[in-house]
Amino acid sequence: MGLFSKDIKTFDDLFVHTLQDIYYAENKIVKSLPKMIEKATSPQLKQGLELHLRETESHVKRLEQVFKMHGAEVKAVTCPAIDGIIKEADELAGDIEDKEVLDAAIAAAAQAVEHYEITRYGTLVAWAKQLGRPDCASVLQQTLDEEHAADQKLTKLAESSLNRKAA
């Protein structure tokens, strides 16, 4: 979250602020995933991340839809959490030479990103329901389901293939 948080007076403000936070995060992920895809070697990992990039683009659109449904301006606020998660992924990826070890690290980094999204969307769904906005909750839930599915796919890929190759 960040710069504009002095404006948070009500629970509705907190909900909108958290939408702005994850809107920043999703846009940052759209910019960062292509670098991870480029560095990945495993075709399955590349393909999985490419599919998730397409999904992430649709998550940005869904957030814009929720802002509009809720009568709020489409806006991003700096999210130090995703900045830190992605900084860590970039630093690590840049410093591993072995391609199979790098694939295992990239999959783990992508799962750290997923988990940030899972926690924020989980919160947003609960808050939207509490605010009497089941319509917003329903749109946010679609993304939450996709984040869970993406995380589970990465776990399967890591455990069935990437970790074994890296070891």
Place this chain on the structure above:
Amino acid sequence: MGLFSKDIKTFDDLFVHTLQDIYYAENKIVKSLPKMIEKATSPQLKQGLELHLRETESHVKRLEQVFKMHGAEVKAVTCPAIDGIIKEADELAGDIEDKEVLDAAIAAAAQAVEHYEITRYGTLVAWAKQLGRPDCASVLQQTLDEEHAADQKLTKLAESSLNRKAA
């Protein structure tokens, strides 16, 4: 992760590096939780976070045990991810006046911390198994189970009480 990642040549190096990353994170959480507890108003939230502070202290000890079991030096490397997650929590908490809105925000921030730990311990358990260290995996799994339980307790508390009061 961070500063020392140029040393990552093997999958075992990656495992140890990630232990160092989460060791930094757990220590940072031990320092940060008291500030969250102080700011929280709900007695149930305060109590839940205090219990989790005690658990977090035991997670630090367990990591020291795993370092030793694995014959690695007990060491931390800067983890930009947890730094970002906690920076975000601090900024947000400092800028909300209404105590009930703040409680909802603190619970959500604590869940973001939990999810970072869940993803890293999930990865570490899988990697320890792949490296033929079921003994290390078993110790790490205990912490992973506690992180999941802490996250679920926060969800219950938020949905049954905090969000309603904040709304």
